[in-house]
Amino acid sequence: MSTEQSTARATEAPPGPSAPPPSAPSAPPPLRTRGLGAFFGSHKAIEDIDLDFEDNTVTALIGPSGCGKSTYIRTLNRMHENVPNARIEGDVELHGESIYGRAADPVAIRRAIGMVFQRPNPFPTKSIADNVLAGPKFNRIRLSRRERQDLVERVLRAAGLWNEVKNRLRAPAGGLSGGQQQRLCIARALSIDPDVLLMDEPCSALDPQSTDRIEELIDQLKERVTIVIVTHNMQQAARVSDRTAFITIETDGEPGRLVETGPTSDIFNAPSKPATEAYVSGRFG
Amino acid sequence: MSPPPATAAGAEPEKGSALGRSERRHPITRPVASRVADQAYVWLCTLAALAAMAGVGYLIYKTAAETGEVWSTYGIWGFLTGTEWIPQPADGQPVFGALPFIYGTLVTSAIAMALAVPLAIGVALATTVFLPRVLRGPVSAVVDLLAAVPSVVYGLWGILVLVPTLRPALEWVSEHNGPLGFLAGPVTSGSYLLSGMVLAIMVLPIIAAITREVFLTVPVDQQEGAYALGATRWEMVRDAMLPWARSGIVGASALGLGRAVGETIALALLLGNVPNVGGSLLGPGSTLAGVIALEFGEAFDVHLAALTALALVLFVIAFIINALARLLVARSSGGGESLVRRALTNRGLAGLGTIRAREQEGGDGLDEPADEPGIVEPPRRLAGLPSVSTSRRVRSYAAEGTVYLALALALIPLGAILYEIVRNGLPAISWDFLTTEQPPDAFTPGGGISNALVGTLIMMGIATAVAAPLGVLTALFINDVAAGLGPGFRRIGDAVGFFVDILLGVPSVVVGLTVYLALVLAMGNFSALAGGIALGIIMFPIVVRATDEILRLVPEAQREAAEALGAPRWRTTVSVVLPAAAPGILTGTMLALARASGEAAPLLFTSLGWQFLSTDVLAPIAALPQLIFANMVDIQTPESTELAWGAAFVLVAMILFLNLIARLIARFTRSLEVR
Numbered sequence: 019m020s021t022e023q024s025t026a027r028a029t030e031a032p033p034g035p036s037a038p039p040p041s042a043p044s045a046p047p048p049l050r051t052r053g054l055g056a057f058f059g060s061h062k063a064i065e066d067i068d069l070d071f072e073d074n075t076v077t078a079l080i081g082p083s084g085c086g087k088s089t090y091i092r093t094l095n096r097m098h099e100n101v102p103n104a105r106i107e108g109d110v111e112l113h114g115e116s117i118y119g120r121a122a123d124p125v126a127i128r129r130a131i132g133m134v135f136q137r138p139n140p141f142p143t144k145s146i147a148d149n150v151l152a153g154p155k156f157n158r159i160r161l162s163r164r165e166r167q168d169l170v171e172r173v174l175r176a177a178g179l180w181n182e183v184k185n186r187l188r189a190p191a192g193g194l195s196g197g198q199q200q201r202l203c204i205a206r207a208l209s210i211d212p213d214v215l216l217m218d219e220p221c222s223a224l225d226p227q228s229t230d231r232i233e234e235l236i237d238q239l240k241e242r243v244t245i246v247i248v249t250h251n252m253q254q255a256a257r258v259s260d261r262t263a264f265i266t267i268e269t270d271g272e273p274g275r276l277v278e279t280g281p282t283s284d285i286f287n288a289p290s291k292p293a294t295e296a297y298v299s300g301r302f303g
Numbered sequence: 304m305s306p307p308p309a310t311a312a313g314a315e316p317e318k319g320s321a322l323g324r325s326e327r328r329h330p331i332t333r334p335v336a337s338r339v340a341d342q343a344y345v346w347l348c349t350l351a352a353l354a355a356m357a358g359v360g361y362l363i364y365k366t367a368a369e370t371g372e373v374w375s376t377y378g379i380w381g382f383l384t385g386t387e388w389i390p391q392p393a394d395g396q397p398v399f400g401a402l403p404f405i406y407g408t409l410v411t412s413a414i415a416m417a418l419a420v421p422l423a424i425g426v427a428l429a430t431t432v433f434l435p436r437v438l439r440g441p442v443s444a445v446v447d448l449l450a451a452v453p454s455v456v457y458g459l460w461g462i463l464v465l466v467p468t469l470r471p472a473l474e475w476v477s478e479h480n481g482p483l484g485f486l487a488g489p490v491t492s493g494s495y496l497l498s499g500m501v502l503a504i505m506v507l508p509i510i511a512a513i514t515r516e517v518f519l520t521v522p523v524d525q526q527e528g529a530y531a532l533g534a535t536r537w538e539m540v541r542d543a544m545l546p547w548a549r550s551g552i553v554g555a556s557a558l559g560l561g562r563a564v565g566e567t568i569a570l571a572l573l574l575g576n577v578p579n580v581g582g583s584l585l586g587p588g589s590t591l592a593g594v595i596a597l598e599f600g601e602a603f604d605v606h607l608a609a610l611t612a613l614a615l616v617l618f619v620i621a622f623i624i625n626a627l628a629r630l631l632v633a634r635s636s637g638g639g640e641s642l643v644r645r646a647l648t649n650r651g652l653a654g655l656g657t658i659r660a661r662e663q664e665g666g667d668g669l670d671e672p673a674d675e676p677g678i679v680e681p682p683r684r685l686a687g688l689p690s691v692s693t694s695r696r697v698r699s700y701a702a703e704g705t706v707y708l709a710l711a712l713a714l715i716p717l718g719a720i721l722y723e724i725v726r727n728g729l730p731a732i733s734w735d736f737l738t739t740e741q742p743p744d745a746f747t748p749g750g751g752i753s754n755a756l757v758g759t760l761i762m763m764g765i766a767t768a769v770a771a772p773l774g775v776l777t778a779l780f781i782n783d784v785a786a787g788l789g790p791g792f793r794r795i796g797d798a799v800g801f802f803v804d805i806l807l808g809v810p811s812v813v814v815g816l817t818v819y820l821a822l823v824l825a826m827g828n829f830s831a832l833a834g835g836i837a838l839g840i841i842m843f844p845i846v847v848r849a850t851d852e853i854l855r856l857v858p859e860a861q862r863e864a865a866e867a868l869g870a871p872r873w874r875t876t877v878s879v880v881l882p883a884a885a886p887g888i889l890t891g892t893m894l895a896l897a898r899a900s901g902e903a904a905p906l907l908f909t910s911l912g913w914q915f916l917s918t919d920v921l922a923p924i925a926a927l928p929q930l931i932f933a934n935m936v937d938i939q940t941p942e943s944t945e946l947a948w949g950a951a952f953v954l955v956a957m958i959l960f961l962n963l964i965a966r967l968i969a970r971f972t973r974s975l976e977v978r
């Protein structure tokens with residue numbers, strides 16, 4: 019795995035100003051959007067969103083239903099363009115490089131920026147182990163038998179699923195509970211060691227206990243990856259996130275816009291915009 | 304909890320400091336090999352789709368070019384309205400007019416539809432609403448089974464069983480009909496009325512089966528709504544089911560009509576082949592498809608060109624029927640086109656339920672949940688509540704009686720066919736029968752069908768080898784490749800889809816003649832290869848549509864799961880989409896094969912037939928449907944009919960076996976899913 023990746027980087031990464039030294043004061047954040055807007059055909063779902071996502075940070079995206087949170091998060095790994103006639107304006111930068119630039123390839127971007135969906139979507143007929151190994155397989159990362167076993171154990175442990183499934187790694191993933199399936203999806207996303215992990219309401223289809231486990235998990239994962247999470251649950255946002263961004267639609271028919279962003283405690287306790295105040299207090303009930 | 308996975312790059316970034324931001328661990332560009340693989344996948348599918356289209360385009364071109372002489376000599380209008388057809392006159396110029404055949408085609412089809420559509424609706428209603436629950440499954444299984452019986456077998460039954468049985472009745476009619484001129488005159492053994500009846504019996508199962516599928520999609524809440532207002536079963540049907548299913552019934556009828564118009568073998572055997580316009584329905588006539596099949600053997604030069612022109616006319620008629628049906632279906636409310644298309648292609652693809660169910664579970668959350676399909680039973684009426692008024696009750700009983708009558712009228716001939724196949728066919732079967740060649744002539748007893756059996760198997764193999772890969776790749780092009788490559792490609796994808804739909808409606812006799820003109824003439828002789836390709840052309844659009852339908856049902860969430868892991872497009876297809884769709888594709892291919900293997904008409908133009916056992920794909924070869932036809936069309940002797948029944952039994956058994964396997968695949972994979 020490691021040799022393949024380092025050689026790939028050596029040959030593939032374009033040299034030049036876009037790859038600054040890691041500790042330069044001006045080093046760009048892992049992920050950043052600039053003036054980002056997204057369209058479905060002629061319908062503009064979001065507009066002019068500027069956000070920075072920092073290392074070791076969980077950023078929560080909150081906002082009313084339909085404001086474009088899912089649309090936004092799907093522009094971050096170029097899943098948005100899968101929708102016919104969908105397009106974007108503005109830019110998304112991964113470590114300072116545009117992921118919509120000429121050289122950038124959506125397949126490579128998605129390999130670098132993982133995603134966990136609202137509904138758990140493991141490959142139901144593949145075994146639990148094969149679900150985890152699908153990531154390396156899809157990316158032609160060759161692993162020995164031993165490395166495969168290690169990888170499966172490591173990411174399943176990281177996803178807090180190992181003890182529950184270690185005796186049935188060969189069983190189809192469709193047989194797991196919803197919460198287990200979602201943790202398997204997280205393990206699957208971790209199997210290729212992404213730079214950034216996007217999560218679109220990862221707990222909304224789950225019971226409270228599974229939700230707790232995934233929240234714990236997120237807390238551990240941020241050591242390693244930059245996390246962006248969409249959630250409707252304010253308590254959850256308060257619990258897991260370091261920063262929060264509030265997106266909303268001001269009047270019907272308008273695209274969703276970023277209202278404010280800041281440290282989570284500020285957003286919930288001392289928001290600077292009345293709209294945020296209203297939404298946050300209303301939702302905290 | 305163990306530490307998270309170690310980096311490939313090794314160096315841990317400093318944490319939490321603005322000065323110590325992490326490094327990018329993965330390139331944003333893709334290795335060339337991976338991009339090339341994706342390109343190769345896109346090109347493979349595109350080439351397959353375009354090659355298939357180009358091949359069919361070439362056939363059409365060759366066919367149209369062949370007819371030039373006819374138009375220049377007789378003129379389009381003159382040819383279409385000419386009432387005389389004298390291909391080989393004793394002296395002078397031959398005369399070619401298409402009207403008698405157009406007339407014969409339309410009249411027989413009209414009789415068939417008039418009889419079949421009401422009965423089919425009755426059968427569909429009986430098997431969804433009126434019959435007791437335990438009987439619905441078995442009865443519709445029998446109807447499904449009959450939809451798979453090849454037309455040559457219906458023709459065989461018509462000529463050997465129905466004609467002799469009905470003859471006295473028809474004679475009585477012709478003597479006592481009084482003022483009904485269209486039923487006057489001598490009763491000939493081939494007649495419009497009998498042909499129309501046999502056609503009706505042939506198309507009834509397919510119309511009934513599709514109509515039933517459409518009824519099954521009537522939303523539960525609409526049925527419950529009707530019952531909640533106190534409706535009887537019949538009133539529920541009238542107010543909730545029929546309005547909803549109307550467009551579906553139109554679609555099903557159009558499909559049946561398309562079949563009836565293109566039907567060749569049964570009419571070649573039953574209509575008497577006399578070019579007539581007008582005249583008694585008890586007299587003989589001729590149809591477009593019939594005359595092409597019957598006169599092809601002795602046709603050369605202008606005569607062949609004129610037959611080809613008839614094929615073109617037939618193609619246009621079939622095309623117009625399909626187009627009209629689409630228009631009607633698209634306009635009418637209720638189910639709408641997608642519903643009908645689903646019903647049309649899902650027929651028999653029972654396994655689809657699986658994937659659809661999965662789709663609902665794991666969908667992307669943007670779709671509304673689909674209406675729960677199913678049929679609701681009326682509530683029991685409680686004693687003491689006001690009961691339904693007498694007149695309403697009488698009307699409901701009358702309607703119910705009519706439905707049962709339709710069911711009986713439909714099931715009697717259908718049952719009779721199965722019975723006769725078994726009664727006459729089974730005794731002929733023996734090991735010898737399967738392993739000896741056919742006898743040299745119609746008067747020699749004994750012999751078998753080994754040459755035809757082997758020929759059928761060889762051509763089925765060729766047809767599958769042609770149609771299955773091309774079909775699946777073309778479906779991938781329409782569904783996956785073209786859709787993902789931007790609006791321009793999507794339009795090409797739509798065009799290919801449209802083309803496939805047209806191909807779906809091309810009568811098999813036209814396919815046969817076309818392959819003869821483009822391939823057999825070029826190769827210089829009839830061959831198993833040409834026959835296999837003709838059958839492949841019949842299979843191809845069925846495989847494409849079945850695959851396309853299944854690919855649509857593969858949950859988007861599954862594709863996205865793979866894509867979000869950085870899977871290249873081809874990888875997503877090979878590792879996720881195709882495995883999920885495989886059972887459905889297999890089922891669809893089997894059903895297409897079952898359909899093609901019963902075709903006799905295209906083989907008359909391509910593989911021709913051969914007395915002896917042969918495995919040479921470049922030489923003429925026998926086939927079961929063609930052998931049955933050949934044994935009935937010239938002289939019928941006890942020996943030849945016995946051989947034909949035996950061959951029919953084997954053919955039907957083979958086709959039902961294929962259908963059974965297809966269903967088992969569907970059922971087995973479903974039980975796996977549900978677990």
Ligand SMILES: Nc1ncnc2c1ncn2[C@@H]1O[C@H](COP(=O)(O)OP(=O)(O)OP(=O)(O)O)[C@@H](O)[C@H]1O
Pocket residue numbers: 058061063081082083084085086087088089090101669
């Ligand atoms: N595939 C699509 N085609 C067209 N419009 C879409 C599509 N998906 C979303 N939209 C529109 O884009 C807007 C934003 O939708 P989006 O799903 O991003 O909202 P959301 O904030 O995620 O809502 P929720 O909290 O309910 O998930 C909505 O107006 C929606 O109707």
Ligand SMILES: [Mg+2]
Pocket residue numbers: 087088089218
């Ligand atoms: Mg959303």
